[in-house]
Amino acid sequence: DAGVIQSPRHEVTEMGQEVTLRCKPISGHDYLFWYRQTMMRGLELLIYFNNNVPIDDSGMPEDRFSAKMPNASFSTLKIQPSEPRDSAVYFCASRGDEQYFGPGTRLTVT
């Protein structure tokens, strides 16, 4: 298996722009998680899905953040409008027996 796939790997955008991060989980995994990692706050859980249904989005920082999982093999995390404080590495992870992370998207908002 290719593991969890994320795109893009790097994103640089200007404040106010819309950003969309993409994730393809490991086939057969029924849980998908979005995390954000910064030096100050560490690894924070933003939202997770079970069988494509959002279960807990209490970690989503603001209404500017939204996530969807239209099918078992694809999820998006959208930030609209983006702000400099959103700069971080965003990880997608999926879980079967254990949780496996994708390579992350390094987002820089200027």
Added chain:
Amino acid sequence: GQSLEQPSEVTAVEGAIVQINCTYQTSGFYGLSWYQQHDGGAPTFLSYNGLDGLEETGRFSSFLSRSDSYGYLLLQELQMKDSASYFCAVRDKQAGTALIFGKGTTLSVSS
């Protein structure tokens, strides 16, 4: 809510043994996991303890004491490539099936 405490930094030399401790507070604890993350990389799964005791995987072992809300990761025969951040993470009823991570311990291995 949940809280996890682990040391922020540990240093050691090649060939040594290092223990990284983790204490946690949760409601309805399910288990403790350990992840390794190299600079610029993704967290990678190392081990999981659902029951009390020691789990061994090669040079790495992990221990859990549920009564003490405590666990540790033991790294033996340290190598330079073990320099990384190590995170403990809990799964508990409040978080559902999601893993909640500690702040991480940065391990620096020198020659």
